[in-house]
Amino acid sequence: MEEKAFNEQSLLHRILAYFNIVRQSQVLNNKICSEEPIRKETQSLGWTPPQEGWVKINTDGSVFAEDKAAAGGLIRDPLGRCLEAFAINLGSCSITRAELKAVEAGFSAAWRRGFRRVILCLDSTTAINIIQNVQDTDHRHGILALEINRLLSLNWEVSISHTYRECNFVADFLAKKGHSLHFGTHFVDSNDPGLRYWLLYDGFVPRTFCYL
Incomplete structure (x- = not known):
């Protein structure tokens, strides 16, 4: 014992403590080994058309370095045809x-075009939460949220839903395109090569993703 004095009781307590540590480790290991393996769920994601008589708006926002921001979106019919893009x-x-600016622009365009059954999809849960819950101009986005809710209160049927980014590629393209344009809102021709590519991609390219 390297000429060190020791107490038998103290030594016994140490042995019991080490024994308990080993036993707890074995119990934990057995529990982990007995659990069912993690299962992965596979989903096919992509843009889905609205029902007959409805149109679907997809919108998105984009921010590059130094807070340079842009937004974009489009309206499509049940056949996937682009009715308006911005x-x-x-x-x-x-x-x-x-x-939020993309949502406002999308609703304004749909109302102006005379569409009265509209589904809006975006991939920002934060924006959806603000639209649904902010009713105070003291909020930093309050004025914009109130304007969107004014549009929602018009005489039409509107629903807002969250979508995955993998279902929002065309709106993402349009938002990024905004960075290359002059300040303000621009309508994008349906024959724009980039827009045509992403519309075809949405319609014909299946995407499969795995989720835990």
Whole structure:
């Protein structure tokens, strides 16, 4: 014992403590080994058309370095045809404001075109939460949220839903296109090569993803 004095009781306590540590480790190991393996769920994701009589709006926001922001979106019919597409250069603002500006522009375009059954899809849960819950102009996005809710209160049927980014590629393209345009809102021709490519991609390229 290296000429060190020791107490038998103290030594016994140490032995019991080490024994308990080993036993707990074995119990934990057995529990882990007995659990069922993690199962992965596979989903096929892509843009889905609205029902007959409805149109679907997809919108998105984009922010590059130094808070250079843009937004974009489009309206499609049940056949997947682009009825209107837009891209907006917003200057400097946050990604949340960009997402909300895209929603406002999408609703305004749909109402102006006379569509009265509209589904709006975006991939920002933050923006959806603001639209549904903010009713106060003291909120940093309050004025914009109130304007969107004013549009929602018009005489039409509208629903808002979250979508995965993998179902929002065309809107993402339009939002990024806004960075290359002058400040303000621009309508994008349906024959724009980039827009045509992503519309075809949405319609014909299946995407499969695995989720835990």
